[in-house]
Amino acid sequence: MPAVAFAETALALSTQCLLFAGKPVLFRTNSPQLAKYARDYLGDGGNVISAAPPHATITVHVCESEGSCESAPHFRARGNFARARFTLADSFWFNLRTREVFGTCSPELADDRRRWQAYIFPALLGILSASIGVAPVHAACLVRDSRGVLVAGGSGAGKSTLTIAMAKRGWGLLSDDWTYLSAAKNAAGREVAEAWGLPVPVKLLPDASIFFPELHTHAVDVSLNGEIAYEIYPNECFGVRQNLRCSVTTVVLLERGTRLGCSLVPIGHNEATNHLQVEVEPLEGSLACSYRKQLDLIRRTVESASCYRFRFNDHPERAAQALDDALAEMS
Amino acid sequence: MMDRNEHRGVPTDMMHRRTRLPFCKRFLWLSVSVTIQTDSTAILRAAESVGFLPQSDLAKESQMCWEIATEPHGTVHVEAWVSKVTVDNHSLFLSMGDKQWFAFDFESGEGAGFFTSSDLRDSANPNATKYLSEIACHVGNCLLDKPERNGRS
Numbered sequence: 001m002p003a004v005a006f007a008e009t010a011l012a013l014s015t016q017c018l019l020f021a022g023k024p025v026l027f028r029t030n031s032p033q034l035a036k037y038a039r040d041y042l043g044d045g046g047n048v049i050s051a052a053p054p055h056a057t058i059t060v061h062v063c064e065s066e067g068s069c070e071s072a073p074h075f076r077a078r079g080n081f082a083r084a085r086f087t088l089a090d091s092f093w094f095n096l097r098t099r100e101v102f103g104t105c106s107p108e109l110a111d112d113r114r115r116w117q118a119y120i121f122p123a124l125l126g127i128l129s130a131s132i133g134v135a136p137v138h139a140a141c142l143v144r145d146s147r148g149v150l151v152a153g154g155s156g157a158g159k160s161t162l163t164i165a166m167a168k169r170g171w172g173l174l175s176d177d178w179t180y181l182s183a184a185k186n187a188a189g190r191e192v193a194e195a196w197g198l199p200v201p202v203k204l205l206p207d208a209s210i211f212f213p214e215l216h217t218h219a220v221d222v223s224l225n226g227e228i229a230y231e232i233y234p235n236e237c238f239g240v241r242q243n244l245r246c247s248v249t250t251v252v253l254l255e256r257g258t259r260l261g262c263s264l265v266p267i268g269h270n271e272a273t274n275h276l277q278v279e280v281e282p283l284e285g286s287l288a289c290s291y292r293k294q295l296d297l298i299r300r301t302v303e304s305a306s307c308y309r310f311r312f313n314d315h316p317e318r319a320a321q322a323l324d325d326a327l328a329e330m331s
Numbered sequence: 332m333m334d335r336n337e338h339r340g341v342p343t344d345m346m347h348r349r350t351r352l353p354f355c356k357r358f359l360w361l362s363v364s365v366t367i368q369t370d371s372t373a374i375l376r377a378a379e380s381v382g383f384l385p386q387s388d389l390a391k392e393s394q395m396c397w398e399i400a401t402e403p404h405g406t407v408h409v410e411a412w413v414s415k416v417t418v419d420n421h422s423l424f425l426s427m428g429d430k431q432w433f434a435f436d437f438e439s440g441e442g443a444g445f446f447t448s449s450d451l452r453d454s455a456n457p458n459a460t461k462y463l464s465e466i467a468c469h470v471g472n473c474l475l476d477k478p479e480r481n482g483r484s
Contacts, residue, residue: 014335077346078443081434083424093417093424095436102419284349286441321419 012126017054018042021134021180021196022154022245026054031110035280041121041199043143043244049080051281056099058124058169065089065106067177070113073224075123079285082127086120086224095318096131096287116323118201118231119224125198130283134182134196138279141179141195141246143172148195148246149327150179150305152275153254158316159209160204162254165320167240174243176202176234181297193301194246203229211316259311262322263328264310272307273299306330347445350400357393358383361471363440366393371401371448373456377463395440402430407447409458414465423473425465433466437473442466 009041014035019042027038067088074085082094092103101124109115129136139152140163149171153159160176167173172199186192203223208230209215214237215230223229234240251272257263276298283291308330312319332333344350352368356375359365376474379385412428423435425444433444448463 035444040333060473076402076430076432076445078350078400078437078439078445080436081422081441082346083426083432083434091426093422093434095422095434097439097441098421100419102417102422102424104417145387261409281346282349 013194020132020198021129021182022181022184022194023055023132023134023182024052024127025128025132026057027060028057029060029062029110031060031107034060034062034110034116037116038121040325041117053221056101056128058101058103058128060103060105060110061105062110063104065104065109066178067106069109069112071222071224073119077127080287084127086115086123090120092124094127094142096128098275099128099131101128104195113153117199122198122200123180125180129274129292130287131179132296132307133290133293133297134180135280135297136178136180136297137276138177139179139251140176141174141197141248142166143174143243143246144170146246147249147331148174149252150276150301151252151254151310153293157254157256158312158319159254160202161208161316162312162319162323164202164204164208164212164234164238164240165235165316165323167234168238168317169320169324170241171324172241172243172246173197173202173234174190174246175200181301183297192247193297193304194245195248195301197241197243197271199233202234203227204230205232212238248301250330251302252323253309255309256310260313262310262319262326264308264314264323264326267307267309269303271306272305273302276302277289335452340360342437347400347403349396352398352400357386357389357391357474358387360384360467361474363395363474364391364414365395365397367397367399369401369458370400371399371446371456372391373448373459374399374463377456380460381464381467383463383467395442396461397442397444398470399437399444399476400446402447403429405430405447407431407458416469418473421472427465431462433470435461435466435470435473442470 013030017024029035069087069089072088076083080097084092089106089109094101122192139150140159142149163176180196181193182192184194206220217231218230220228220230235242253275277295280294310323352370355368358367407428415426417424425433431446435442
């Protein structure tokens, strides 16, 4: 007879409400260690759950596994269902209609804080995001004086490097790669879009050490997608300030210039909206409505912001100074 | 999960969510109508061989809709894998070896999964037969044990 695991009878010793992009998520596990990692990662949403039921439930049952913790990422989804696997010692199942995730993993993996914080939590929440009204956008986000700047650009545009250079100039760092948009009510009861980050490490390619000598004391490693990169916590490595959420007041599209120097020019809302929307994973069938809501959230976020294109071909520190000065002038 | 193409702005289908499923057939199974959409004729043949009765009327809405896509990477030895079943209040999750799985929602009747096949045209595929047989066994048992779970039955 095959083994049958009943998710509801898993020994859920710990049940806690966490906050992902402003949405309460119930997290249940039989591992006190993992419960602590989750709490450290997403913080306590206990005060939120009293006002609203959880938007999703994640249950992780830690049990003996025959598999090793060797990395073996595999992600598949169809309709309302998805399965994610990170190593040979775990498996996570999603029902996006009921917004429930059930996973199993080995005790060794449950103790691997780095892997949970850098890969597993972000991926689980990323897969859930559409079904709970969160729109992930491929953009860094910086904050100063409660004003958020989304910095979007394709792979290789220099987003992470410029973001770190800006953070070293005093900007709060919310995200260097993926920022999560969600709707919230402001003090006047009006619905507004908020940008949220996750406390994930920043990924910098090996040549970033040319610009940031702080990296010389760190080693590069193989990341989940197989890239060789530095994966560092920016507050620890650079001493920069990290923020959790903000309102987006500015959207900047990065573009590598061919001529030395930097320029910031205004662009239309449509161009910025299209840039961000086109990278959202299209969802069909019963999730099509969630996908449309994601696109709408992005459109509303951009329409309430000033939009620019920043073309640059310069040392990241000089580019950051130019962008910093130009944003100050525009505000 | 999202990943990017070299060409900016084109999301790759990293999770194979949008694999086209050109074949569709309606069956009667445990007195319930089931539509299976797939990209493998082997799956449709396998369904018949494990007791799904083909129905000719495709126009009617089925009580259950299942989508089964082929897992393009890897090979599978049919004797080598065993099922592992996880059940909660709303769903059944069936793991069948390294990269094969099927998930079923008791309330909506929706099901979806991936099965490993190196040749989409291979209509006599023992792996497909075992895959469908395991699904029929475990989903069937759950529906028979707890008929109230299936709001459509």
